[in-house]
Amino acid sequence: MNExxxxxxxxxxxxxxxxxxxxxxxxxxxxLYGITLSIGHLYGNMYFNREPVTLDEMSETxxxxxxxxxxxxxxxxxxxxINKVWGKGSRKDLYEVESDWHQNFADFFxxxxxxxxxxxxxxxxxxMKEIGVLLxxxxxxxxxxxxxxxxxxxxxxxxxYYKWLDRLIDSFESGEIYNFIPxxxxx
Numbered sequence: 001m002n003e004x005x006x007x008x009x010x011x012x013x014x015x016x017x018x019x020x021x022x023x024x025x026x027x028x029x030x031x032l033y034g035i036t037l038s039i040g041h042l043y044g045n046m047y048f049n050r051e052p053v054t055l056d057e058m059s060e061t062x063x064x065x066x067x068x069x070x071x072x073x074x075x076x077x078x079x080x081x082i083n084k085v086w087g088k089g090s091r092k093d094l095y096e097v098e099s100d101w102h103q104n105f106a107d108f109f110x111x112x113x114x115x116x117x118x119x120x121x122x123x124x125x126x127x128m129k130e131i132g133v134l135l136x137x138x139x140x141x142x143x144x145x146x147x148x149x150x151x152x153x154x155x156x157x158x159x160x161y162y163k164w165l166d167r168l169i170d171s172f173e174s175g176e177i178y179n180f181i182p183x184x185x186x187x
Contacts, residue, residue, distance in 0.1 A: 053096075079107060082095045114169050135148050
């Protein structure tokens with residue numbers, strides 16, 4: 001049953017106005033993190049649903065094509081911001097929002113940061129190996145050795161940073177971060 005059906009026209013208009021403002025705010029916030037505004041709006045609209053929804057229902061609610069809706073849902077699912085749930089008697093996939101914003105933040109940044117850390121550490125480690133080869137090859141050229149050693153120090157600094165970032169990601173994934181910065185409890 002549509003929860004808004006029991007409201008007067010004025011109540012419904014005021015409630016929807018308030019929700020639109022929140023949905024717009026969520027969309028803009030997610031846009032800052034590289035998620036499209038429309039996917040942010042999708043999450044925001046789903047946030048206010050009391051029951052799990054299908055692709056068709058969200059497509060109709062938002063006036064988006066089923067293809068766009070499917071892409072948006074897949075993005076939110078991959079980021080662990082929505083979950084597929086089972087619905088008695090339903091043959092279609094049902095989705096509900098992961099409403100723990102702390103967990104959404106931790107999952108989103110863990111996924112993004114972990115990928116970047118792995119790529120960057122791989123590139124840095126390859127460069128360190130190349131420096132080793134070049135140091136051997138040009139061991140008689142003091143100017144080249146000096147430059148290579150300087151580069152080696154800089155790359156070691158970068159590797160130390162990425163090792164720290166890897167531990168930070170681990171703290172998000174394990175929830176240990178909340179021992180240092182506790183979650184705010186709702187009023």
